[in-house]
Amino acid sequence: MKFVDLISPTAVKVVSSTSSKKRLMHxxxxxxxxxxGVNAPRILEALMEREALGPTGVGHGVALxxxxxxxxxEVAGAFILLEKPVDFDAVDRQPVDIVFAxxxxxxxxxxxxxxxxxxxRSLRDQGLCAKLxxxxxxxxxxxxxxxxxxxKAA
Structure with missing residues (x-):
């Protein structure tokens, strides 16, 4: 699997600020x-149900x-870069600014x-996160x- 197969260019966004983890999920x-073209309320409900099992903030400002x-x-992704980090209950208790759903x-x-x-694996690379x-x-x-x-493949 490759990023190009996982995410559409239209599924990438920069958000200047968000008030909470729940707002970010919206x-x-x-x-x-x-x-x-997938129903947003259906996605929100599934994400919140999964999050209730345990936070998906993996540390170093990244949430998955x-x-x-x-x-x-098929499997698909969405990427949000937050200009102002938000509390995400991450394992290291640091706020999150890189979110790949x-x-x-x-x-x-x-x-x-x-x-x-x-x-x-990719977002554990601090150089890549700094570039983003x-x-x-x-x-x-x-x-x-x-x-x-x-x-990396070359």
Whole structure:
């Protein structure tokens, strides 16, 4: 799996500020609805249910909310860069400013796990995160995400 297969350029957004984790989940749901045509309330409900099992803030300012969504055909992602970090109940108790959400079909098994592994591994790279934080333009963020992987493959 590659980022270019996981995320649409229209699923990348910069948000100047958000008031809470719940508001951020609304932003993610709306972004996914616009990019993939999936019902935003359905996405929000699935993300909140998953979050209730345990926070998906993985540390170093990064969160990876994910859920299985009825009615989608393939694993998809959405990326939000927050200009002002928000509390996300992350494992290191640091606020989050990089959010990569993953949506999987209900029956997706290994593809969902491959997507989570790809995103998690990539966003552990502090150099990549620094690049993302320094370029608050959606088209540039998309390019950084998809080119990083291409340069590692070369």
């Amino acid at each position: 932003d993610i749901s709306d972004l996914a609805e616009g990019a993939y 909310p994910h859920a299985r969504i009825p009615g989608i055909d 993953i949506f999987a079909p209900e029956e997706a098994g290994v593809e969902h796990l491959k997507a989570l592994a790809l995103v998690s 934080r320094a370029n608050p333009v959606p088209t540039t963020l998309y390019t950084i995400l998809t080119e990083t992987e291409a340069s």
